[in-house]
Amino acid sequence: MAKSTSSDAQMLIRSLRTAYAATPTNLKIIDLYVVYAIVTAVIQVVYMGIVGSFPFNSFLSGVLSCVGTTVLAVCLRIQVNKENKEFKDLPPERAFADFVLCNLVLHLVIMNFLG
Amino acid sequence: MARNLRHLGFLALICASLSISGAAVIRPINDAHRSAALEIFVPTDGSFGSLEEAYEALRTFQILGVEKSPEISHATCPVVVEKLGSSSFIPKDLFHALRVNSILGCQIDSRTFEDVASKLQAVIKDANSLLDFHYAVGGLLHIKDYGINVALLDTDGTFHSIKALSQSDGRWRYDSNSAESSTYAAGIALETLAGVVSLADKEVDQSKIGIVEHDIVKLFDSIKSYDDDTLYFDEKHIDASEYKGPLTTSASVVRGVTAFAEVASGRLNIPSDKMLGLAKFFLSIGIPGSTKDLFNQIESLSCLENNRVSIPLILSLPSMVFSLTTRDQLKVEVTTVLGSAAPPLTVSLVQAFRSDSKDTPVMENQELQFDSENTIHYLDIIPLKLDVGKYKLMFEISLHDPENINTYATGGHTSVMAFITGSIKIDKAEIGIFDSDPGNSETLQKLDLSRDSTLSLAANHLQKLHLSFHLTTPLGHHFKPHQVFLKLRHETNVEHIFVMESSARQFKIVLDFLGLVEKIYYLSGKYEIELTVGDAAMENSFLQALGHIELDLPEPPEKAARPPPLPVDPYSRFGPKQEIAHIFRSAERRPPKELSLAFLALTFLPFVGFLIGLMRLGVNLKSFPSSAVPAAFSTLFHAGIAAALLLYVLFWLKLDLFTTLKVLGFLGVFLVFVGHRTLSHHASATAKLKSS
Numbered sequence: 001m002a003k004s005t006s007s008d009a010q011m012l013i014r015s016l017r018t019a020y021a022a023t024p025t026n027l028k029i030i031d032l033y034v035v036y037a038i039v040t041a042v043i044q045v046v047y048m049g050i051v052g053s054f055p056f057n058s059f060l061s062g063v064l065s066c067v068g069t070t071v072l073a074v075c076l077r078i079q080v081n082k083e084n085k086e087f088k089d090l091p092p093e094r095a096f097a098d099f100v101l102c103n104l105v106l107h108l109v110i111m112n113f114l115g
Numbered sequence: 116m117a118r119n120l121r122h123l124g125f126l127a128l129i130c131a132s133l134s135i136s137g138a139a140v141i142r143p144i145n146d147a148h149r150s151a152a153l154e155i156f157v158p159t160d161g162s163f164g165s166l167e168e169a170y171e172a173l174r175t176f177q178i179l180g181v182e183k184s185p186e187i188s189h190a191t192c193p194v195v196v197e198k199l200g201s202s203s204f205i206p207k208d209l210f211h212a213l214r215v216n217s218i219l220g221c222q223i224d225s226r227t228f229e230d231v232a233s234k235l236q237a238v239i240k241d242a243n244s245l246l247d248f249h250y251a252v253g254g255l256l257h258i259k260d261y262g263i264n265v266a267l268l269d270t271d272g273t274f275h276s277i278k279a280l281s282q283s284d285g286r287w288r289y290d291s292n293s294a295e296s297s298t299y300a301a302g303i304a305l306e307t308l309a310g311v312v313s314l315a316d317k318e319v320d321q322s323k324i325g326i327v328e329h330d331i332v333k334l335f336d337s338i339k340s341y342d343d344d345t346l347y348f349d350e351k352h353i354d355a356s357e358y359k360g361p362l363t364t365s366a367s368v369v370r371g372v373t374a375f376a377e378v379a380s381g382r383l384n385i386p387s388d389k390m391l392g393l394a395k396f397f398l399s400i401g402i403p404g405s406t407k408d409l410f411n412q413i414e415s416l417s418c419l420e421n422n423r424v425s426i427p428l429i430l431s432l433p434s435m436v437f438s439l440t441t442r443d444q445l446k447v448e449v450t451t452v453l454g455s456a457a458p459p460l461t462v463s464l465v466q467a468f469r470s471d472s473k474d475t476p477v478m479e480n481q482e483l484q485f486d487s488e489n490t491i492h493y494l495d496i497i498p499l500k501l502d503v504g505k506y507k508l509m510f511e512i513s514l515h516d517p518e519n520i521n522t523y524a525t526g527g528h529t530s531v532m533a534f535i536t537g538s539i540k541i542d543k544a545e546i547g548i549f550d551s552d553p554g555n556s557e558t559l560q561k562l563d564l565s566r567d568s569t570l571s572l573a574a575n576h577l578q579k580l581h582l583s584f585h586l587t588t589p590l591g592h593h594f595k596p597h598q599v600f601l602k603l604r605h606e607t608n609v610e611h612i613f614v615m616e617s618s619a620r621q622f623k624i625v626l627d628f629l630g631l632v633e634k635i636y637y638l639s640g641k642y643e644i645e646l647t648v649g650d651a652a653m654e655n656s657f658l659q660a661l662g663h664i665e666l667d668l669p670e671p672p673e674k675a676a677r678p679p680p681l682p683v684d685p686y687s688r689f690g691p692k693q694e695i696a697h698i699f700r701s702a703e704r705r706p707p708k709e710l711s712l713a714f715l716a717l718t719f720l721p722f723v724g725f726l727i728g729l730m731r732l733g734v735n736l737k738s739f740p741s742s743a744v745p746a747a748f749s750t751l752f753h754a755g756i757a758a759a760l761l762l763y764v765l766f767w768l769k770l771d772l773f774t775t776l777k778v779l780g781f782l783g784v785f786l787v788f789v790g791h792r793t794l795s796h797h798a799s800a801t802a803k804l805k806s807s
Contacts, residue, residue, distance in 0.1 A: 028732055036725035040718060047714045051706035093794035093801075100790070104759055108779065111763045112772060 030077045034070050041066035061113040068106045072099055141398045142431045143454045144416060148409075149179050151402045155409055161190030166198065166211035171410035173218040178417045178453070192221035199227050206238045210250035213257040225263060232258050232265045239273055244290035248277055249303050252310035259314065270315040274323060277308055285334030286351075298348050299359050301334055302367030309374035324379050331372055332384055338392075344526075345399050346392030362400065366411035369393060373422040387425035387524030394419050394427035394452050394524075416452040425524040428457050430510055432531055437496055439503065439537035439589050440654060445494040447483060449512060458523065459515040461485070462492040465528060470505035477501065496535065502590045503537040503652040537589040539596070539653045541565070543621070544584035546661070548574045562661070564646065570662030572644075576628045576669055582615075583623035586648070593620045596650030601626075603635075603642040603664070609678045611635060628666065636678040637671035738797065745796045752793045755786040 023031075044062045053059050079087045079095035087095075156163070156172035161184070163169040169191050176183045198212040209231055216223065231254065238251040252273075255265045267273055280288045280300075287300040308327055312319050339361075340346045347361040348368045376383050397416050403409045419427055430449050437443040445464075449457045462483045466476040478499055483492035512525040547559035562568060564584060574580060582601060586594040599615040599622055611634065615624040628635075642664050649656035740746045759782055766775040 025732055025734075029729065029734065032725060032728045032732065036721045036728075039721040039724070043714065043717055043721070047717075051710065052704065054703040054705065091798050093798045097790055097794055100756065100786075104756075104783075104786075107760070107763055108766075108775070111767050114767055 024082070027077055027081060030073050030080070034073045034077075037066045037070045037073065041070075055115060057113055057115050061110050061115070065107065065110040068110070069103060072102050072106065075099070140431075140435070141395055141429060142433075143398065143429050143448075143450045143452055144179070144413070145454060148402060148413070149181050152176060152179055152181055152409060152413075155404070155406055158184075158187055158190070161186035162194070163187075163191070166191075166194065166208070166215050168406065170211055170214045170218070171406055173215060175410050175413050177218055178413050188219050188221070191215060192219060195219070195221050196223060199223060199231055204234060204238075206235065206247055206250035206254065209235065210254045213254045217257045217260060225261070228258050228261055228263050232263060236265070236268060240268065243276070245277065245280055245287060245300055245304055245307070246289065248273065249307045252307050252314065255314055256310050265314065266316040267311060267314045270311060270317070270319060274308065274311050274319065277304055277311070278323070278327070280304065281330055283333070284337065285330045285332075286337075295352060295354065298334070298337070298350055299364045299367045301330075302364070302369070302371035305331065305368075305371030306374045309371070309378045312378040321380070327375065328379060328381075328383055331375065334368065334372075335385055335389055338389060340392065341396075343395075343399070344392060345396040346389055347396045361396075362403075362408055362411050365393060365396060366415040369415040369418050373418040373424070376423040379423075382521075383424050385424050387427075388526060390419065390422070390425045391427040391524040391526040394429065398429065398452060420451050420453045420455070426522060427452055427524045427526070428460075428512060430462065430512060430529045430531075432533065433491075435532065436534045436536060438654065439497065439535060442495075442497055445483070445496050445508075445533075447492040447494075447510065448490070449492065450490075456490060458519050460525075461513050461515070463511050463513065464494065465509045465511050467501070467509070468507045470507065470532075473507070477506075500590065501535055502588050502592055503535050503539070503594070505652065506533050506535060507531075508533055534652055536652045536654050538655050539594050539648075539650075540587045540589075541648065542585055542587070544582075546570065546572075546580070546582045548572055549579045549581055549625075550577065564657070564659055567660045568662050570644070570664075572662065572664040573667070574628060574664060575667040576632050578628060580626040580628070580664065581623075582646075583621050585621050593617075594650075594653075596648055596653055596656075598647060598649040598656075600647040602645040602647065604645070605638050605642055606640050607638070607678070608681060609636065609638060628668070632668055633675065635666070635668065637668050637675055638678060639666055639668045641665055738800075740796060740800070745793065748789050748792045748796070751789045752786070755782060755789055758782060759786070 041063050044059065044066070048059050076095055076099040078084060079090055079098075080092045081087075152175050156175060158172070163172050169187075173183065173187070175181075195212045195216050198208050199216070213231070235251040235254045235258075238247055239255075242248050242251060252267075255267070259265050280291065281304065282288065282296040284296075285301060286296040286298050287304040288294075288296045289300050305327070312324070334348075337348070337351070338346050339349055348365045349361045350358065350364060372383070372385070394416065397412050397419075400408070400412055403412055428449055429452055430447060433446055433448060434443075437445060447462050449460060449462060451457060464481040464483065465479065467478040468474075468476050478501065481494060481499070483494045485492050507530055509528045509530045511528055514520055514523060514525065541564045544562035544564045545559040546562050559581065560570070562570075562584070572580070586596065588594045595617050599617070601613045601615060601624055602610060603613075604610045613624060613626065615622045644661040644664055645658060646661055647658045649658075740749055759779065762770075762775060762778055762782065766772070
């Protein structure tokens, strides 16, 4: 039974990998960006866990910057994905322009709150 | 200590004598008024502000006989000349200028006077208010003194116009429009009417003068009085904006009545008591503090000094305290209000009452002898056998010349309070400690209370302290002073005061410690004993320390009262206060620097990982436009984004939000423009690629 579960898991992972390899490159870039932002957020949380949350506004600002940009990247990925029928008529450049603009606003607020 | 108390005793005596029976001591005008006048009327560089104030000051100095400084003439005369020479028609200014000139005697030629006279006569012709009449008539009176012929054009008409403003109760209105009448205005009106009569070229109808005399009598019906026989005038309706006070009102009435009495050929029917009462009112003020009050007081008294109704004679005592020890004489002065000599008269002491037996006089009908050198009436009090104490003396003045009775107001019986003091003998003083049961009595020690003693007594709570002495007046009677206190003071400065009772010709106190133990808060120890005996009529009041007594008292029970806390030095609150220890929030624990730097490096690691990942994915710049213009726009687009991020870094480092937003505004517009171009070019390129 264990052997079948482990082999099932291995088969699952292999199929996910092959499926993922089929995604277009630009979506992979966005995924990579999301992973990068999440890892940065995690490192910040670990740091806060070690030293305490004294300048709490700084911690929040750092973490929310990562989380915010993750969210915006996810939105971009949704809008740019060709297989998504909902956003068929939206040109990807427009989505990218929104992404850039929202990030600029987000980072302005973050920098203000950083202190 | 005893000598200080004696000085205090005299001071208290003088203060007591000044406040006897709540009435002010009445003394005629003396040097105190002269020096007060010099202090109150102080010119600034020789001038007094206005001509009215200058007149007040100069007239006061003139009446009191005070030398005025020549600077006043130098500063005031030019103002007077200017006012009289100017073509202005304000009667008030001309009136004040003429009044000041009559005292200063500035150099003014008769042409100016004639001009002013004609102006004033024109004012009288057209005037309809009392004050205008007053100023014009008064001005003409002063001009008449310079020998210029001023005659009123229509005496009867003027008299009638002024008289028309009078009311039935003897008061006057200011003009025919005002409804309220005023006593102050009555005084002004009477003065003006007197002026009109003296300016008249022919004899004024006597019946008119008789009517005014009748008005004056009516006016005097409204006179008011204080408790101490002083009489004054005041307004019936008090109008807050123009209230002048009893002094100003009475002064105005006195001025008016005495001026009118001068011109009336007969005698005014005013009882002499009322003139005396008014004189006492002005004198009872003492020395007023303001210029107007002092002027009103002095001028009214000067009017009363020589008036034709009756001249008040003031009976006063230079000193209220007579000492039996120094064999003083009772001295009485009788003068006019300004201190001039009175006509020949005799003063007699009608009755004398002790303050504690107000019904039976201790003495009657003593005539005072006259010392013509010092113009003082005196009486030796030693032969009168009066004992020490407070007395009420009643005097009567009898004039020698029977014709003077109508000219002078002597005022019946005048009562004055006085003190007779003497040295009190204190003897037969004994002190001792008794046991409770009467069988066992210690002998009493004799005490000499004329000086401090140093007794050393000891008692416990079962014993009693006994103190007794006799007080005798110089005439041998038993004396009961105001204050007879025995004070016990503990080492810790807790004090207890006991009043000694008088019985059967001696003062005695028995301190039963058994009963007093609670009152003394059960404090055992050494107590200082002090005896205080004092009275206003006693010249040798004393506070003697008698020594000390060791008291042995039992322990206080649980519920006994604690001794009162000692008084804190009232100035200690101005000393430095306790240092305040501030409690600061403890600083947050910061991480060590190395740890922070390590994590800073760690934070950049994911970025490195991102770049590596991008390379692994095969990121390329193939879509970057090759032709010039779109390439430029793309470059600008990327540069704009980089600039924005740089701006954010600068914002964090040193800029403020406003500057950042301002720059961001420009940058944003630029980015939007450039981005739009770039992205639309990219979109069209992609669409072309797709279609092809």
